[in-house]
Amino acid sequence: MTGLTQELTQSGPAITRVPAVEPVEHRIVRSTTKRAIDVLLAGTGLAVLWPALLLIAVSIVLDSGWPPFHLQERVGLNGRRFRMWKYRTMVRGADGLKAQLAHLNEAPFPAFKVRDDPRITRVGRALRRTSADELPQLWNVLKGDMSLVGPRPPLAAEVEHYDERARRRLSVRPGITCFWQVEDRHANGATFAAWVERDLAYIDRWSLWLDLVLLYRTACVVLKLTGC
Numbered sequence: 001m002t003g004l005t006q007e008l009t010q011s012g013p014a015i016t017r018v019p020a021v022e023p024v025e026h027r028i029v030r031s032t033t034k035r036a037i038d039v040l041l042a043g044t045g046l047a048v049l050w051p052a053l054l055l056i057a058v059s060i061v062l063d064s065g066w067p068p069f070h071l072q073e074r075v076g077l078n079g080r081r082f083r084m085w086k087y088r089t090m091v092r093g094a095d096g097l098k099a100q101l102a103h104l105n106e107a108p109f110p111a112f113k114v115r116d117d118p119r120i121t122r123v124g125r126a127l128r129r130t131s132a133d134e135l136p137q138l139w140n141v142l143k144g145d146m147s148l149v150g151p152r153p154p155l156a157a158e159v160e161h162y163d164e165r166a167r168r169r170l171s172v173r174p175g176i177t178c179f180w181q182v183e184d185r186h187a188n189g190a191t192f193a194a195w196v197e198r199d200l201a202y203i204d205r206w207s208l209w210l211d212l213v214l215l216y217r218t219a220c221v222v223l224k225l226t227g228c
Helices: 002-009 024-064 094-104 122-130 137-143 166-171 192-205 208-223
Strands: 069-075 081-087 147-149 175-177
Touching (some): 081 137, 166 192
C-alpha cells in the first residue's frame, strides 16, 4: 500500500492535468457507485459511533455551554450552498473575533486557519487533535451534501475569490478528506494554487481505488500510525 500511496501523493502540486473524456454512461455508473459507498459507510459509521457522538456533545456542553454543534454555510456541488455540521471547538461567538486574528492566518488565502487559535476551547483542542470534530459531517454525507472523499467545502466568501480554474473544485461533491488532508502541506507549498492543484488532481484522477487509498491514509493520519 505504501508504494501506491507515494505514487499518488508525491507527483507534486504544480502539474497541470487535463481531464480525460469518458462516456456519459461510465460517469453515471462511477458516480452512482461512489454515492452508494458514501451512504453505506456514513450510515454504518453513524450507527456504530452514536454513543461516542453523544458523549462528545455532552462534553462540549459541560465545558463551554450550549450548543455542542457548529453549523456553517458552505458551498458544495455546482455552487449549491448547504449547512455543514461540526462539533463546536471554539468559544461561542468565535466568528465575530475572526477579524482580530487575520494577521495570524497560516492558511493560503482566501482560506483561514490559525494553528494555536486562542478561540479554541479545552475540549475543542482535544477534538481537533483527533479530527473528531469532523464526525458530524457523516450526516452531511448521508444527506448527499458531501462525500467521504473530495475537495473540502469552501465558504461563500472564499468562492468569491475563485478564478475559473479554482471553480472546478465545485464540479464534484465536497468531501471530509482529500489529498491535502493526508499530505505534508508545508512540503507541497502552502499556497492556494497548490491547494487547488491537488484538488484538481483528485478530480481528474478519481477512482474508487483512489478513494479507498485516501480513506486509508486519513485513518493513518488520525491514528498517527507510521508506515502508511
